[in-house]
Amino acid sequence: MKRLGLIAGSGELPVLLANEANSKGLNVISITFTEESAKSLKPFSTIVYQYGVGEAGKIIKSLKSEGVKDIAMAGKVEKRLLFQNLKFDLKAIKILSKIKNKNDDTIMLAIISELEKEGMRVLDQISFLKRLFPSKGHLTKHKPDRRENSDIEYGFKIAKEIAGLDIGQTVIVKDRAILAVEAIEGTDEAIKRGCSLCKDGAVVVKVAKPKQDPRFDVPTIGIRTIENIIAGKVSALAIEADKTMVVNIDKVIKMAEENGVSITAV
Amino acid sequence: MKRLGLIAGSGELPVLLANEANSKGLNVISITFTEESAKSLKPFSTIVYQYGVGEAGKIIKSLKSEGVKDIAMAGKVEKRLLFQNLKFDLKAIKILSKIKNKNDDTIMLAIISELEKEGMRVLDQISFLKRLFPSKGHLTKHKPDRRENSDIEYGFKIAKEIAGLDIGQTVIVKDRAILAVEAIEGTDEAIKRGCSLCKDGAVVVKVAKPKQDPRFDVPTIGIRTIENIIAGKVSALAIEADKTMVVNIDKVIKMAEENGVSITAV
Incomplete structure (x- = not known):
């Protein structure tokens, strides 16, 4: 069965997206950042991982080991976390060191580029969830x-x-x-x-x-x-x-x- | 002696400007909107009027009756007052009804235009206070x-x-x-x-x-x-x-x- 990696921020959107994916016959592998988010995604996921926002290395490793090819990103990861006391792993430091500013687009495109290097692709939300x-x-x-x-x-x-x-x-x-x-x-x-x-x-x-x-x-x-x-x-x-x-x-x-x-x- | 009409918002700027005007030999006629502002301008003014921000009619009448030709505007009049419970006199309602939006520039230019109609002119602050x-x-x-x-x-x-x-x-x-x-x-x-x-x-x-x-x-x-x-x-x-x-x-x-x-x- 086809698998979807879901990188889940806060809010109700990741749950809705996971539910949508289930109804399309996809197994969802969820990456979450809070206890609350992990809990809410459990009923809709094959497996749920919970990491820190700065643990890019672990996130990528888990997605790879689960054999995920398609990724959806949903929900807000508060960007302010990047400006506060946050621990980054080596992969995250490497990604952040390469970007020219900390605008949303720059950060997200750097993350997407890393995922693509690992053979994954990030889905277009507008076509995936058109009716919303x-x-x-x-x-x-x-x-x-x-x-x-x-x-x-x-x-x-x-x-x-x-x-x-x-x-x-x-x-x-x-x-x-x-x-x-x-x-x-x-x-x-x-x-x-x-x-x-x-x-x-x-x-x-x-x-x-x-x-x-x-x-x-x-x-x-x-x-x-x-x-x-x-x-x-x-x-x-x-x-x-x-x-x-x-x-x-x-x-x-x-x-x-x-x-x-x-x-x-x- | 020459007279300067000072329309004074909050902050230290109106006092500084009145002091500057005094040192240039000008008599200052101050229009203020708060007790505090009226008090701080008293030592530097020939006379101090205190009105509500919405009392445009009274303000113009006082400036005219004092024979003021030159006006300086200084200090911030909190624009949020315009969106709260504020009483406007007929002149103010007339001015506000003519403007196309409530941007700073639009409001200020409408007020300046009213003053000019009454034969007054508003001074350029940058040339008047160049050293600042x-x-x-x-x-x-x-x-x-x-x-x-x-x-x-x-x-x-x-x-x-x-x-x-x-x-x-x-x-x-x-x-x-x-x-x-x-x-x-x-x-x-x-x-x-x-x-x-x-x-x-x-x-x-x-x-x-x-x-x-x-x-x-x-x-x-x-x-x-x-x-x-x-x-x-x-x-x-x-x-x-x-x-x-x-x-x-x-x-x-x-x-x-x-x-x-x-x-x-x-």
């Missing part, structure tokens, strides 16, 4: 009003610029003013900050990079995003059509409807 | 090392892009990764956030907008900036030469030297 990427249109019955549409248009343009600079993929905007720009603190913190700077009615816009690699860091929203959006009294969420993954889409839409939040794929 | 804008070079004996120089170069490029989008003027960077981008939360909060995401050695870069209007929102650093930089264990600060104002420059440099922080005008 909404096409253009309103996802909710609620629709953005004139002001929100104007903020979506403005925020989309600015978010694309920010994403093009490889800084982040999300902006929080109101009345065509940028309240917050996501950098390495992540989407949730950026939403909280932006909302704390206005009373209510902020608009959240999330986009893909202009040259988004479909193998990693694909923009994703899910229940936690919507929880933050509701808590922050955001009135409209816009995502880039065909390029943003919506995890648990039915529940996400239901929560948005119940709280008067519109979701639009632009 | 350092030229290219190292301000401290400490110099950036190779990694810091690389981060300054990278941060400068990104900060210029951000400033060109009228989002903010400051980025916090380490190992060529953007830790934080300033939006309306302001420089101090952006520095705190960026530093909280790394152990130490962050680099702070502050620039002018590509089309910086020298009459307002000129990038400024001072003692509070350096205090935050020291608290966050930042190792290098870079500012744009000839375009960034350094308030209390001697004390700023002394504090930087004592804490091993380099300051460079790029």
Whole structure:
């Protein structure tokens, strides 16, 4: 039976992806970084390994010894870990020493390149999970009003610029003013900050990079995003059509409807 | 004797500017927005008015009745006030209703345009306070090392892009990764956030907008900036030469030297 190596960050996405892989008849070999993640993936995996984020050597060795050829990467590995007290093994130090900066793309491409050297390939998430990427249109019955549409248009343009600079993929905007720009603190913190700077009615816009690699860091929203959006009294969420993954889409839409939040794929 | 109208935001800059104006033989008519600001400007002003930020009608009326022709704007008026519970008078509502977005430039140019209609003009801060804008070079004996120089170069490029989008003027960077981008939360909060995401050695870069209007929102650093930089264990600060104002420059440099922080005008 065919095997899929799953390099699993945090969030619900790796579980969803493992489940999807099972339903396609694949055996999943999971690489995890936390106890919690290991536990949640166990029901969907043939075997689960748990390592430190800096243990690249061990990760590659395990994948090789399991005979894995296809890899999927899913979930967020907090990049801030790279700037804190983290132990790297020799392989990780070798990878990090070769890269020219610590942007997401640079790090991920260096890791992918190492995996490819070992004869593995990393799957395109957009084709592997196509049904999770909404096409253009309103996802909710609620629709953005004139002001929100104007903020979506403005925020989309600015978010694309920010994403093009490889800084982040999300902006929080109101009345065509940028309240917050996501950098390495992540989407949730950026939403909280932006909302704390206005009373209510902020608009959240999330986009893909202009040259988004479909193998990693694909923009994703899910229940936690919507929880933050509701808590922050955001009135409209816009995502880039065909390029943003919506995890648990039915529940996400239901929560948005119940709280008067519109979701639009632009 | 010639009169200068001073529209005073927060921080030490308005006091410094009023003092400078006094030494040039100008009578200062101050418009302030807080008790604290009114008190600090009293010794340097012929008269001090205190209004709400939204009372544009009263502000213009007072300046006119005092026979003011020249205006200087100094100090930060927290833009977040515009998004919170603030009362606007009719004049302010009229100004805000005409603008196409709530970016800094748009708001400030609308206010300047109103002042000009009343026969007043707003002074260029860079020529008025030339000695406070350092030229290219190292301000401290400490110099950036190779990694810091690389981060300054990278941060400068990104900060210029951000400033060109009228989002903010400051980025916090380490190992060529953007830790934080300033939006309306302001420089101090952006520095705190960026530093909280790394152990130490962050680099702070502050620039002018590509089309910086020298009459307002000129990038400024001072003692509070350096205090935050020291608290966050930042190792290098870079500012744009000839375009960034350094308030209390001697004390700023002394504090930087004592804490091993380099300051460079790029």
